Amino acid sequence: MALAAARLRTADLRVTAPRMAVLVAVQESAGHLDADALRERAQRVTGRLSLQATYNVLRALTDAGLVRCTLIPGHPARYETERHDNHHHFVCRRCGTIRDVVCALGTAPCMDPQLPEEYDTQEAAVTFWGLCPDCRTDAQAP
Ligand SMILES: [Zn+2]
Ligand SMILES: [Zn+2]
Incomplete structure (x- = not known):
């Protein structure tokens, strides 16, 4: 969690509980989870998180270069840690x-x-x- 907070700050993102929880969920997964699976994991930490809120967080993390979003036709968007x-x-x-x-x-x-x-x-x-x-x-x- 401390590491997630540091990564958010480095990316100039305000540190919020949903952002930390979703970022940790992405980092701890083996990669390529969709928003719903990430929401499920993040909720274990934050309590209820709507799918829309999860998408908003993922968008912010993706825009900040912390998370990579992959669009594959016929699949929901998949997210993984951005390793450049x-x-x-x-x-x-x-x-x-x-x-x-x-x-x-x-x-x-x-x-x-x-x-x-x-x-x-x-x-x-x-x-x-x-x-x-x-x-x-x-x-x-x-
Ligand atoms: Zn990948
Ligand atoms: Zn197969």
Whole structure:
């Protein structure tokens, strides 16, 4: 909690109980939870927290660069600790498992888009789709 408060202050965010609780929930998860799952965890500390309040907190944390929000078509927004590593995601088409994929070429943005030089590209988001090992095994079973 003390660490979460320090991180909020460093990011110039006012320290509030919901912000601390949601930030800790994101940090303690293995990553890629949606707002509802984070709300459930944060509520163990703060007491009742509405989904809208949770989204507001997540927006503030994301804008401040503490949390990374990933939008994957067909899924609710997922949140994880922002590590500024520009990693990508693999999504299993069958079970929806999301796992991190290390940025292939190192420096962000890791793609060189074909755009006029007036465009300032700051980020590249790549989503790989396929089957996770468990679902592959299931798919091959008779
Ligand atoms: Zn799967
Ligand atoms: Zn990730």
